[in-house]
Amino acid sequence: MTIxxxxxxxxLIEGYRRFCQTGWVPERERWARLREGQQPDVMVIACAxxxxxxxxxxxxxxxxxxxxxxxxxxxxxxxTSPGHHGVSAALEFAVQVLKVKEIVVMGHGMCGGCRAALTxxxxxxxxxxxxxxxxxxxxxxxxxxxxxxxxxTTGRTAERAMEEAGVKVSLANLRTFPCIRRKERDGxxxxxxxxxAISDGVLHLLDEASGVFQPxx
Ligand SMILES: [Zn+2]
Numbered sequence: 346m347t348i349x350x351x352x353x354x355x356x357l358i359e360g361y362r363r364f365c366q367t368g369w370v371p372e373r374e375r376w377a378r379l380r381e382g383q384q385p386d387v388m389v390i391a392c393a394x395x396x397x398x399x400x401x402x403x404x405x406x407x408x409x410x411x412x413x414x415x416x417x418x419x420x421x422x423x424x425t426s427p428g429h430h431g432v433s434a435a436l437e438f439a440v441q442v443l444k445v446k447e448i449v450v451m452g453h454g455m456c457g458g459c460r461a462a463l464t465x466x467x468x469x470x471x472x473x474x475x476x477x478x479x480x481x482x483x484x485x486x487x488x489x490x491x492x493x494x495x496x497x498t499t500g501r502t503a504e505r506a507m508e509e510a511g512v513k514v515s516l517a518n519l520r521t522f523p524c525i526r527r528k529e530r531d532g533x534x535x536x537x538x539x540x541x542a543i544s545d546g547v548l549h550l551l552d553e554a555s556g557v558f559q560p561x562x
Contacts, residue, residue, distance in 0.1 A: 375406065385411045388439040388448045390432070390515060392418040397453040397541050402548065411439045417458030418450055419484055420515040423522045433522075440524055440534065448519060451539040452512040458482050459507040462489055463498045488514050509558055512538040512551060 348354075369376065388411040389399040399412055413435045420432055439445045452459070458478065461467050462485040467475035488510040496503035516538050519525050528534035538551030540558045549558035 372406075375408070379408045383408050383411070383443065385409055385439075385443060386446045387411070388413070388436070388443075388445045389451055390414075390418050390420055390448065391451045392416065392453055392456055392458065394453060394456060396455075396543050397451070399449075399451055402451070402541055411435075411443060411445060416478060416481055417456055417462065417485070417511055418452050418515060419458075419481065419511065420450065420518045421484060422518045436519075436522060436525070440522075440528065444533075446533070447535040447537060448525075449537045449539050450512050450515040450519070451541055452508045453541045454505065454508060454543040456504075456508050456511070459485070459511050460504055462486070462511070463493065463503060463507045465489075465498075484518070485511055485514055509540060509551075512540060512558075513556070516551075516553075 385408060387409070389403075391397055391399045391412065391414050393414045393416055399414075400410060403410065413432055415432065420436070421430070423433070424430065436448075439448070459482075461478060462482040465479075467479035467482075470476040470479050472480075485507065489507060492503055492506045492510060496506055516536055519536055520529070525534060525536070529536060538553065538558070540549040540551070541547075542549065548561045550561060551558050
């Protein structure tokens with residue numbers, strides 16, 4: 346049994362070798378400390394999109410940020426139905442075990458998941474042929490309706506509105522988790538919405554009172 350070579354794997358291994366030189370050796374002390382456990386203060390929920398790595402956007406070191414990434418940075422509502430609740434499990438761990446102080450939901454520009462939610466182009470697709478995505482982003486259907494009605498289903502204005510609405514849906518769904526609601530009320534947990542605009546690299550933070558995403562100066 347040999348490990349089949351490929352240009353993709355070569356690229357990863359090259360990166361790993363650079364990491365060993367520039368990431369591992371100079372930071373040996375940090376890694377030794379992290380071996381004992383992690384104590385991140387923040388959990389970030391972001392899209393799986395290859396252009397919006399939260400650790401890169403926030404320039405954090407290993408051990409500082411507990412991250413969940415999925416299609417469109419979605420948090421499903423608190424559900425006890427049968428199934429494998431990956432996001433809920435991660436939330437439970439971050440909030441109840443790690444006791445993070447803040448949860449940041451970070452949406453992003455040019456999000457394919459949000460675009461598909463808007464166009465509903467995968468509607469009716471079979472699982473494995475787009476059906477899993479369609480089912481996942483159906484969480485955005487309610488938020489989509491007024492956007493589609495007023496801005497249409499194509500073009501950047503409608504897409505941006507859908508991307509920003511997605512963050513608000515995830516925040517609302519976070520608050521359906523009793524433990525999160527309780528900790529937010531106690532003041533031991535803060536929820537934040539953020540948006541990373543890929544085109545200009547500008548981070549925006551949601552002002553929940555006005556519903557407006559404001560650029561970070
Ligand atoms: Zn995305």
